[in-house]
Amino acid sequence: MGLTLAEKILSRRAGREVRAGELVVVEVDQVMVVDSIAGSFFKRLKQLEATPRFPEKVTIVIDHVAPAANVEVAKAQKEIREWGQQIGCRVFDVGRGICHQVLIEEGLALPGGIVLGSDSHSTTYGAVACFGTGMGATDIALAAASGRTWLRVPETVKVTFRGQLAPSATAKDAALEMVRLLTADGATYMSIEIHLVDGAESLTLSQRLTLANLTVEAGAKCGLVVPSGEILQMYDLPDWLSPDPDAVYAREVEIDLSNLTPRVAVPFYVDNVEEVEKVRGKKVDQVFVGTCTNGRLDDLHQVAEILKGRKVAPGVRLLIIPASSQVLEQATADGTLLTLLQAGATLGTPGCGPCMGRHQGVLAPGEVCVSTSNRNFRGRMGAADAEIYLASPRVAAATAVAGYITTPEALEEVAHA
């Protein structure tokens, strides 16, 4: 019997064939630390009386509250800079962007590798078939100190996306549909192995990042996209990096992209996924485009395409936060930003923005927000009863123009009615 992609990666690293259920201790390629937990990380290292074994394998990204929103945060970020310099590890400072986007752009998360991140959306690295997984500060500190971590080799759920994306659908809709089908704990402790077939191979790196990003919302340990399409040109792929045809899966599901419709995750759970039609007309106060899920150049392009020649509805705040400085530069160079700003959008510093309710667009009691992010939990973006609807950049843009939840297609119909 063959091996899944997760089993392949962990077997390679363990130096022996390992299968689902076994325990392995493996060396890791990168340990990624974000600003919001750096204080705990330093404290744990002190408790261990240790410093990073391989400083070049530790990367700190200042992104969760960047720039600093108050003195506590400013102190924490100052400590990061000083510590980074002293230890000699990489520090990406305010404005460079969101950790996951930055690690991909910098080539620090690579096919066949293992990257631990102190952020649950570290599954994102799976877009390039890198075993990325999120852990807490203690595990992260232990990994930095030892260069290793322990993992239970996960069972695998195979998710096959078939066909070309329907014109009104996006990778976000595909990802939300996956979470709906699997449910929020459908892949707990497991690897989600994503196969793109019959035209779906054309999904870009950016779209694959969106898919892998959302796998953790089904509880997954990692979300590995089997390399295909442009990934084959962009990366040096080890020849062993593919699942065996006779690999054993705990479960297999298929999603047909060709008849997919726009989706939205309704408060307060990510697997509470409906067709946009179901909630069309819901008035919104804020629209947020950004995050590690949907803050990339192609996302901004989609928003600009819809906003071109239109204005954001009165009383609606449209916040746009590019995922990285690179995205911001490109969107500036190609004119996308001007289109967004002319429509009435507000721009934020590349980083996580208001995704976890700390700054740059916190919600008041009773407010409604459409967000391109990945979590709509109660109180996530501010007040406990504020409502977050998760959607694609297309739906977010159309909603910003209409002032209520809608699709670009419905917006066109209204315009021509």
Add this chain to the structure above:
Amino acid sequence: MPRVWKFGDAINTDDILPGKYAPFMVGEDRFHTYAFAHLRPDFAPNYQPGDILVCGKNTGLGSSREYAPEALRKLGLKAIIAKSYARIFYRNLVNLGIMPFEAPEVVDALQDGDEVELDLERGILRRGAETFLLKPPPAFLLEALKEGSILEYYRKYGRFPGERTGG
């Protein structure tokens, strides 16, 4: 006597500690006072050390923020009984030395406010004359829990629980 604080399914880490109350936002000395601030504001002010958290399915889903369970530990939490756990949260509990019992039928039997006694080592919970047996976590994790937390384990042995020695 310790009491039960009962919660439902899918209690996420934003419920346990909202992001805006992270230690790096409000300071190391205060963050735990915001535990369950949105979902159950009476929790943190009334929680007594040793009280037990009883939760449903997929407990602790969401963010990897270890300071969520750390806030509970700071309040004096030593054990959670749940129907099931999200992956990162489960690791965080073990790493912090909080015992994660998985016992769906016990969760169903317990009510909010029940007065209980927990024998952590033997995994025995008593409510009046009733006794519930709680299955412990896997052996390799118990090794770490026995040392207090995985940090102490690693400091003492220089390896991970279950890791082969000499390599």
